[in-house]
Amino acid sequence: MTNVTPATLDRTLQLASLRVDPPVVLAPMAGVTNAAFRQLCAEQGAGLYVCEMITSRGIVERDEKSLGMLVFADAEPVRSVQLYGVDPHYVGEAVKILAGEYGVAHVDLNFGCPVPKVTRKGGGAALPYKRDLLERILRSAVSSAEPYGIPVTMKTRKGIDEEVLTYLDAGRIAEDAGCAAIALHGRTAAQHYSGSADWSAIAQLKRHVGIPVLGNGDIWEASDALRMVEETGADGVVVGRGCLGRPWLFRDLAAAFAGEPPPPLPTLGEVAVMIRRHAELLAELMGEERGLRDMRKHMAWYVKGFAVGGQVRAALGMVDSLAGLDRLLAEFDPDQPFPESEIGVARGRQGSPRKVALPAGWLDDTTCISDDLAAAELGISGG
Structure with missing residues (x-):
């Protein structure tokens, strides 16, 4: 601390x-x-x-x-x-x-x-x-x-x-x-x-x-x-x-x-609200089809560590509409707590050291x- x-x-x-x-x-x-x-x-x-x-x-x-x-x-x-x-x-x-x-x-x-x-x-x-x-x-x-x-x-x-x-x-x-x-x-x-x-x-x-x-x-x-x-x-x-x-x-x-x-850290239900808001903002910025395609790369980051099921996780990575996203988010357990295993853990790309060109x-x-x-x-x- x-x-x-x-x-x-x-x-x-x-x-x-x-x-x-x-x-x-x-x-x-x-x-x-x-x-x-x-x-x-x-x-x-x-x-x-x-x-x-x-x-x-x-x-x-x-x-x-x-x-x-x-x-x-x-x-x-x-x-x-x-x-x-x-x-x-x-x-x-x-x-x-x-x-x-x-x-x-x-x-x-x-x-x-x-x-x-x-x-x-x-x-x-x-x-x-x-x-x-x-x-x-x-x-x-x-x-x-x-x-x-x-x-x-x-x-x-x-x-x-x-x-x-x-x-x-x-x-x-x-x-x-x-x-x-x-x-x-x-x-x-x-x-x-x-x-x-x-x-x-x-x-x-x-x-x-x-x-x-x-x-x-x-x-x-x-x-x-x-x-x-x-x-x-x-x-x-x-x-x-x-x-x-x-x-x-x-x-x-x-x-x-x-x-x-x-x-307090968000529950899965609160994360779902954040996902929906993010998708909505992207749809407003780019149009729904393009915005939802752009949203796909964020899905794994949002649900990392949560128990959402393999099929739902895979489907989130292929979502193409707000309606489709809503159907998937409805399958979340809204009371599931934020996974302690993800607290303080590195996120995003890490890679390995390499000689600089x-x-x-x-x-x-x-x-x-x-x-x-x-x-x-x-x-x-x-x-």
């Missing part, structure tokens, strides 16, 4: 003029954190809910898919977008479009993606190694955001692997460039999502910079968030996989940061010899 008490907690996170209360941020997740899921989470508790990652080039070149992702829910008073880019010019122009045309009030820059198709071209978690390029990108974004008065933050990982750590230099560069905060996922790119997050790195970054630091990695329960804040001194937390199939985690986080007793000679010098990294960006809006 954590020793954090309400008196020791700062409930708010200040990102320039933007106040986030409680200091909780939903991490962008490809194919998950669309407007429907963000609204569902926002209905559970306050915080900052960030849109899926969108490429800067896609925005500037008016790519249909990229612009189509700029949809926001009524429950999102603050429009927040995670932007991915490798070219200072395109990143700066994209920020202007987001702020000026779409009313975006917060931009987060992603330098933590470990996906091989991105890192092998010099993007994602590979890019912070090139310190001069990272600085130019951040300064371009901050300069473009300044007239609109919106904060720019960045998210990164510890580094490429344990031998090539970049997070302390990235933090210094972010602070010098005028970023409002930096979020650190306590894993290297080589880890992907395997193993444990290194919270000590978050603590070290907090001591190293004078801007707010957000901690990310292995927050499965609200108590984990309090423990992270206590152990690292982080100014807030970023929650990703822990909320998969568990949007009520944001309710629990709000209570925890307010010093209130934890709400990098451009030839990438580690020879921390200076970027070319801005032409366009191949690291094209076609990856949404991850």
Whole structure:
């Protein structure tokens, strides 16, 4: 159990003029954190809910898919977008479009993606190694955001692997460039999502910079968030996989940061209500057929650990209508308690460590010899 008490907690996170209360941020997740899921989470508790990652080039070149992702829910008073880019010019122009045309009030820059198709071209978690390029990108974004008065933050990982750590230099560069905060996922790119997050790195970054630091990695329960804040001194937390199939985690986080007793875990009947609401929001966003197809991937997360029967579980993964979903949910035992075996357990993809794919000679010098990294960006809006 954590020793954090309400008196020791700062409930708010200040990102320039933007106040986030409680200091909780939903991490962008490809194919998950669309407007429907963000609204569902926002209905559970306050915080900052960030849109899926969108490429800067896609925005500037008016790519249909990229612009189509700029949809926001009524429950999102603050429009927040995670932007991915490798070219200072395109990143700066994209920020202007987001702020000026779409009313975006917060931009987060992603330098933590470990996906091989991105890192092998010099993007994602590979890019912070090139310190001069990272600085130019951040300064371009901050300069473009300044007239609109919106904060720019960045998210990164510890580094490429344990031998090539970049997070302390990235933090210094972010602070010098005028970023409002930096979020650190306590894993290297080589880890992907395997193993444990290194919270000590978050603590070290907090001591190293004078801007707010957000901690990310292995927050499965609200108590984990309090423990992270206590152990690292982080100014807030970023929650990703822990909320998969568990949007009520944001309710629990709000209570925890307010010093209130934890709400009871939901019964299967209450989970069914959440599933139905999620499906309804997806149907409103995408249309019923497409929305229910999108809902299928969430089903295993929602019912993990519950006794629902093999046939029902399989049918949930093939559901194609709200009426069909209602018939399946009616077979749930509404009084079945939340499975204790799933409390504090890792959720979502984990995988295994792997060598990071990098451009030839990438580690020879921390200076970027070319801005032409366009191949690291094209076609990856949404991850």
